[in-house]
Amino acid sequence: MNKRSTYQLKGVDALFGGSADSADGDASQTEPVQVELDLIQVSEQPRRYFAPEKEQDLIQSVKQYGILQPILVRPQGEGRYELVAGERRYRAAKAAGLKQIPVLVRSLSDVEVLEVALLENLQREDLNPIEETEGILRLLELRLTEPQATILKWFNQSAHPERESADNVIHGEKWQQLVGIFETLGKFTPESFRTNRLPLLNMPEDVKASLRQGQLEYTKARAIATVKQADVRTELLEEAISQGLSLSQIKEKITAYRLENQSVKTRSLKQEFDAAYSQVKKSEVWKDPTKQKKLRKLLKDLQALVEEESPG
Structure with a gap:
């Protein structure tokens, strides 16, 4: 199953021309329209990395065929728009020298904009696990209106169902909403997400x-x-x-590294003594009067130690 059919949360339909809740029905359009690239501004997007070779492939495709799938924008007034989803296609269109591109105009709130952008990012076939994990956590923040630290605390508490604090969490309204979000995502359960993906954050x-x-x-x-x-x-x-x-x-x-490291830790006391003795012989301590006094004291201690072991 690919990611496009896996993630089907509310808002994805807006990416493909379906229905979506709108703050202003008059500003939303059901069919793509051609818009000047210069009239579209790009705000911060969830996606932070674009593979250069894949960008080049898309640019060549756009030069040859144009933009086949419209990007999603919202109106900003005075005939200008803000990009909501489709940054990769937008960047490729600019690089290819296009002046106009097809867009779908939707009136969306700030929360809806970020949510839809996150959902489009989650649909990418080349999405890596760390991006997916961070994207889902951001989506949970938006849907549950709770900070990530609180949500992570719930996950940690749910790992110990025998404790009273965990019982309070998993029977709470917010946790039930969280479970519902994962059911809609259709890829993880809260438990599998906690055990398989949250550890990535500690890498x-x-x-x-x-x-x-x-x-x-x-x-x-x-x-x-x-x-x-x-x-x-x-x-x-x-x-x-x-x-x-x-x-x-x-x-x-x-x-191999661990075996080598272990061998250093477990070498015998005699080997350590021989190594230290070899280092002392090669060092400059013999020329330092203060260090010579310390060496004499150490030598006397060693001699005394040996005499203790000698038969009387």
């Missing part, structure tokens, strides 16, 4: 950035995120992207 920022930019698949990113040492993780991340490492190759490298 290291460098890994999340690679996911957002489509540089790395979710399964590879999740494996790399398990490496806690930042410099090792960064090196592995760069290698995975530049060399196109497979998931099995990434896991092999992580296992």
